[in-house]
Amino acid sequence: MRRWLARLRHRLRAADGRRDAAAGDAAQGAQEEHPLSPHPRRQEREFIVIGLGRFGTSLAGALVQQGHDVLAVDVDYRRVQALSTELPHVVQLDATNIDALREVGADHFDTGVVCIGTNFESNLLATVLLRKLGVRRVITKARTRTQREILLQVGADEVILPEHEAGVRLARRLLGGGLRGLLGD
Numbered sequence: 001m002r003r004w005l006a007r008l009r010h011r012l013r014a015a016d017g018r019r020d021a022a023a024g025d026a027a028q029g030a031q032e033e034h035p036l037s038p039h040p041r042r043q044e045r046e047f048i049v050i051g052l053g054r055f056g057t058s059l060a061g062a063l064v065q066q067g068h069d070v071l072a073v074d075v076d077y078r079r080v081q082a083l084s085t086e087l088p089h090v091v092q093l094d095a096t097n098i099d100a101l102r103e104v105g106a107d108h109f110d111t112g113v114v115c116i117g118t119n120f121e122s123n124l125l126a127t128v129l130l131r132k133l134g135v136r137r138v139i140t141k142a143r144t145r146t147q148r149e150i151l152l153q154v155g156a157d158e159v160i161l162p163e164h165e166a167g168v169r170l171a172r173r174l175l176g177g178g179l180r181g182l183l184g185d
Contacts, residue, residue, distance in 0.1 A: 005069075005089065005105070045069060048109045048135070050095045050126050052079050055141060055162055056115030060087055071104065075122075096125040098132065107133040114140040114156075120147055124154065131155040 045068045049060040052074035060072040064087060072090040074080050080092040093100040095116075106112065112130040116123040120143075127140045131154075139158045142148040148159040 005071075046109055046111070047071070048073065048106050048112045048130075049115060050074075050112065050130075051115035051117065051123075051141070052076075052083060052090070053115065053117055055117065056113075057083060057086075059113060059115060060090075064088065071106075071109070073104070096122050096129070098129045101129055101133060106130065106135065109135050111135070111137045111139070114138070117141055117143055123147075124151065127151055127156050128154050 047060075047063055047068060048071045049056050049063070050073045052060065052072055056072070056074070060070050063070045070087065070089060072083065072087045073093055073095055074083075074090075075092065075094050077092045080090050083090050091104055093104060095101060095114075101107070106129075112135040114123055114126045114130065116126060123140060123142075127138055130138045137157050138155065139160065140151050140156045142151055142159050142161055143163075145161070148161060151159045
């Protein structure tokens, strides 16, 4: 069983105090792949997505639809509750707290995407903490070019500016780029 998922399930059982969850976990554990299986799942297909606004929710949903394992995280309990029927693994926690990130197994992910757009300090702290936990690839969202530069300096591997990038794609399409413009050429 994936370590982050096992830790998450353990945390949920401890918080809820449910005894019947153990039986469900045992049944699912029997279906999990053996670590020495000839067809192991690729670890790069596991993502932690922090921040479930429009962008983060769209990203997490698209990754899940493509068959990837995603742990979706947000600080807002109501948002987590609303998305619990759409996303298989969604938790409420403060991603600026390194102990909370460790508790859900964030340190076991190869790729982390920080999608916090409204609070730059939280975005910055979550980015730094993912890097500190050993997440190999950290991608983060920024609203301005200045934020982008700061995030790159503190260790983000890639910083995206969604509104800027969407505007550039639309301009290419409007100027006759046709299919090439939509594909980013």
